[in-house]
Amino acid sequence: MHYVTVEGLAKSYGITPLFENISFHIEEGDKIALVALNGTGKSTLLKILCGKETADAGKVWIHKDVTVVMLEQSSNFNMNQSVLENIFDHEHPILNAIKEYELLTDDDAEPDATLLTASIAKMDELNAWHFDSKVKQILGKLNIHHLDQPVGTLSGGQQKRVALAKVLIDIGFEHKHTLLIMDEPTNHLDVSMIEWLENYLDQENVTLLLVTHDRYFLDSVCNEIMELDNEQLYIYKGNYENYLEKKAAREESDRSSTEKARNLYRKELEWMRKQPKARTTKSKSRQDAFYEVKERAAKRIEQQQLELNVKMTRLGGKILELKKVYKAYGPLQILKGFDYTFKKGERIGVVGKNGVGKSTFLNMLMGTEAADSGKINVGDTVVFGNYSQQGLIVKEDMRVIEFVKNIAENFPLADGTKVSAAQFLQLFLFSPEKQYTYISKLSGGEKRRLHLLSILFRNPNFLILDEPTNDLDLPTLSILEDFLQAYQGCIVIVSHDRYFMDKLVDHLFVFEGDGEVRDFPGNYSQYREWEKDQEKLKTIPEPVAPKPLETEAPAAPKGRKMSxxxxxxxxxxxxxxxxxxxxxxxxxxxxxxxxxxxxxxxxxxxxxxxxxxxxxxxxxxxxxxxxxxx
The missing domain is CATH 1.10.287 (Helix Hairpins)
Known part of the structure; x- marks a missing residue:
C-alpha cells in the first residue's frame, strides 16, 4: 500500500534554505532513516509530514487510511497529570477500561472488590486483556513504574521514556495503517532498552521514518537511508555500510564533475571576455550555457581534509589514582573500596543501568564531588576537558566565531603550526556563513556540536565525555571519532552508543550496582556477548547431590506475597x-x-x-x- 508521496518540497527560514525541490515516496513496510547535519532541516521535514509545520512550496499527499504518529525530541506533557493520564490521553472505551484497571491494581494493596469486579467485567466485555498485556510489556521494558506519579516530577530521561511508551501504545492500538515518525528515539535509553526497541520495531508491522545517531540501531531497524545534503535529497537502499559506500562513490563523482565544470568555466569565461557587444543568436545560446556551467563550477564539495596532530599539555608520570574510594547516597551504594591507577593514553568506557552512579563517578574524578572516604589523587599536569549533559552555557548571545575566539584565537598543533578558530570550526562542519550566526539561532544539535568543539579547543589532556553522541548528527560523529582516535591523552566515556564505544574504548568499567565495578577487558559488543554467555550458564541446572538417608523436611522457600x-x-x-x-x-x-x-x-x-x-x-x-x- 502506498502511504506518502512528497513532490517538489521546499522550506526556508528567512534567507536560509533548508531544502529545495525534494521528492520521495513511502510504501507500507518501509523502514527509513533520515540522515543530515544538524540544522539542515531533518526535524522540520518530519514536522511537515505530520502537519505541525507548513512547507514553502511543494505537495505532501498521505493516504486517507494512514494515521501519522510522531515521537518528538521534546514532549508536550501536562506536567500536573499522572504518567497514566498522559499515556492514555484520548477517549476510547478500551483505553478507558485499561486505565481504570491499571489505577485499581497499580500497587500491592488489595483493591476495592466491587470496583475491581466491575473493572474486570468491562475488560472481559471489551476483550481488552491482550492489549493490556502489550501495555504491560512496553511499560516494563522501558522501566516505567508508579503510574500515578505526576509527569512533572520525572527527570528529562524518564519523560522521554514515557513519551516513547505513549507512541508505541498508540501504534499498537486499532490503527491498522500507521506511519511512525521518530526523532532520536534512543536518547535516554540504556542499551538493554535500545536492544528491546530494535526487536520490537522489527517484529511490529509498522512503517517507520526516523532520525537517529545510533548506527547499530539504524543498521538493525532500517532498510533505506535518505540523506539531506546541500538542500538536496539522496536515497540509498540497504544498510548503513552500503550507504557509506554509495555516498563515497557519489561524492567522488561530484568532485570529478565539478572539476570538469571548472575547467570548462575557465575556457568559457575567456571566450565571454573576448565577445563583441553585438550579440548573435549563436553567441546568445553559448552565453546561456556559460551561466549553467558557472553554477556547476561554483558547487562546493564539503570534504574536510584538515587533520589535527594535536599538541597537548604534557602528561606527567602521575595522572589519576583512586585508593579505597567509597561513595553512597543514602541506601544507594556507588563505590565500595574502588582502586584504580590511570595510565597514559587510556580509553575507558563507563557502562551500567541508569541510576547506578556513572555521572557521580565522573564528577568525583574531576573533584566536583567528594568521596565519602578514600583518596583521589590528581597529577599536577592533568588538564580536564568535561563534556557534560548540561550543555552549552553562554552568558550573553554572541556569534559562533566570537564565542570560540573568546576561548583562544588559535589551536596549537604538534608540528609547531596553528589552526585558526575559523579553520577549527570548519573542521566541525560550521561553514563560514554559519560561523557568523548568533548562538541563539542554532539548532539543538548545532549547540551540542559547538559545546563539544569548545571543550576540545581548550586543548585538555584528559577528556571526560558524558553521553557525547546525544543529538549529534552522523557526519559530526564521524569527525569526532576521527579526532578522538588521533588523540593522545586519556579518555573516559559514558555512552549508550554501542558503535561509538566499540570504535574508541580499550576496556570498560561496568557499574553492576551495590558499589561493585567490574573492569572488563574489551569493548561494548564483546561485553554484551560475555554477558549473554553468563545468562546462558545460569540456565544450566546444577548437578543434584544424592539425598542422605535421614534428612529433616526442607524449609519452605520464603518468597514475598503475590499481589x-x-x-x-x-x-x-x-x-x-x-x-x-x-x-x-x-x-x-x-x-x-x-x-x-x-x-x-x-x-x-x-x-x-x-x-x-x-x-x-x-x-x-x-x-x-x-x-x-x-
Missing part, C-alpha cells in the same frame, strides 16, 4: 498461552493442507511467526512469576 495484580496476570497468561497454542495448531493444519489462497497463505505464515514470539515472551513472564512466588 492481586500479579495473581491476575498469572491467570491471564495461562489463558492467553492456551489460546495462542490452539491458534498456532489451527494455522499449521491449514498450511499443511495447502488449500489457502496465496494472500491468506502469506498472512497465516506471518501470523505463526508472531504467535511464536508471543509464546516466547508470555512463557518467560509466566516462568518469572511462577518462580518468584513458588
Amino acid at each position: 492481586f495484580k500479579e495473581k491476575r496476570e498469572l491467570e491471564l497468561l495461562e489463558k492467553e498461552i492456551g489460546s495462542l497454542e490452539q491458534e498456532k495448531k489451527l494455522l499449521e493444519t491449514q498450511l499443511a493442507e495447502g488449500t489457502l489462497p496465496y494472500d491468506q497463505l502469506q498472512k497465516a505464515s506471518n501470523r505463526i511467526g508472531e504467535i511464536m514470539q508471543l509464546l516466547d515472551d508470555k512463557g518467560m513472564r509466566w516462568l518469572e512469576l511462577s518462580e518468584l512466588f513458588s
Whole structure:
C-alpha cells in the first residue's frame, strides 16, 4: 500500500534554505532513516509530514487510511497529570477500561472488590486483556513504574521514556495503517532498552521514518537511508555500510564533475571576455550555457581534509589514582573500596543501568564531588576537558566565531603550526556563513556540536565525555571519532552508543550496582556477548547431590506475597498461552493442507511467526512469576 508521496518540497527560514525541490515516496513496510547535519532541516521535514509545520512550496499527499504518529525530541506533557493520564490521553472505551484497571491494581494493596469486579467485567466485555498485556510489556521494558506519579516530577530521561511508551501504545492500538515518525528515539535509553526497541520495531508491522545517531540501531531497524545534503535529497537502499559506500562513490563523482565544470568555466569565461557587444543568436545560446556551467563550477564539495596532530599539555608520570574510594547516597551504594591507577593514553568506557552512579563517578574524578572516604589523587599536569549533559552555557548571545575566539584565537598543533578558530570550526562542519550566526539561532544539535568543539579547543589532556553522541548528527560523529582516535591523552566515556564505544574504548568499567565495578577487558559488543554467555550458564541446572538417608523436611522457600495484580496476570497468561497454542495448531493444519489462497497463505505464515514470539515472551513472564512466588 502506498502511504506518502512528497513532490517538489521546499522550506526556508528567512534567507536560509533548508531544502529545495525534494521528492520521495513511502510504501507500507518501509523502514527509513533520515540522515543530515544538524540544522539542515531533518526535524522540520518530519514536522511537515505530520502537519505541525507548513512547507514553502511543494505537495505532501498521505493516504486517507494512514494515521501519522510522531515521537518528538521534546514532549508536550501536562506536567500536573499522572504518567497514566498522559499515556492514555484520548477517549476510547478500551483505553478507558485499561486505565481504570491499571489505577485499581497499580500497587500491592488489595483493591476495592466491587470496583475491581466491575473493572474486570468491562475488560472481559471489551476483550481488552491482550492489549493490556502489550501495555504491560512496553511499560516494563522501558522501566516505567508508579503510574500515578505526576509527569512533572520525572527527570528529562524518564519523560522521554514515557513519551516513547505513549507512541508505541498508540501504534499498537486499532490503527491498522500507521506511519511512525521518530526523532532520536534512543536518547535516554540504556542499551538493554535500545536492544528491546530494535526487536520490537522489527517484529511490529509498522512503517517507520526516523532520525537517529545510533548506527547499530539504524543498521538493525532500517532498510533505506535518505540523506539531506546541500538542500538536496539522496536515497540509498540497504544498510548503513552500503550507504557509506554509495555516498563515497557519489561524492567522488561530484568532485570529478565539478572539476570538469571548472575547467570548462575557465575556457568559457575567456571566450565571454573576448565577445563583441553585438550579440548573435549563436553567441546568445553559448552565453546561456556559460551561466549553467558557472553554477556547476561554483558547487562546493564539503570534504574536510584538515587533520589535527594535536599538541597537548604534557602528561606527567602521575595522572589519576583512586585508593579505597567509597561513595553512597543514602541506601544507594556507588563505590565500595574502588582502586584504580590511570595510565597514559587510556580509553575507558563507563557502562551500567541508569541510576547506578556513572555521572557521580565522573564528577568525583574531576573533584566536583567528594568521596565519602578514600583518596583521589590528581597529577599536577592533568588538564580536564568535561563534556557534560548540561550543555552549552553562554552568558550573553554572541556569534559562533566570537564565542570560540573568546576561548583562544588559535589551536596549537604538534608540528609547531596553528589552526585558526575559523579553520577549527570548519573542521566541525560550521561553514563560514554559519560561523557568523548568533548562538541563539542554532539548532539543538548545532549547540551540542559547538559545546563539544569548545571543550576540545581548550586543548585538555584528559577528556571526560558524558553521553557525547546525544543529538549529534552522523557526519559530526564521524569527525569526532576521527579526532578522538588521533588523540593522545586519556579518555573516559559514558555512552549508550554501542558503535561509538566499540570504535574508541580499550576496556570498560561496568557499574553492576551495590558499589561493585567490574573492569572488563574489551569493548561494548564483546561485553554484551560475555554477558549473554553468563545468562546462558545460569540456565544450566546444577548437578543434584544424592539425598542422605535421614534428612529433616526442607524449609519452605520464603518468597514475598503475590499481589492481586500479579495473581491476575498469572491467570491471564495461562489463558492467553492456551489460546495462542490452539491458534498456532489451527494455522499449521491449514498450511499443511495447502488449500489457502496465496494472500491468506502469506498472512497465516506471518501470523505463526508472531504467535511464536508471543509464546516466547508470555512463557518467560509466566516462568518469572511462577518462580518468584513458588
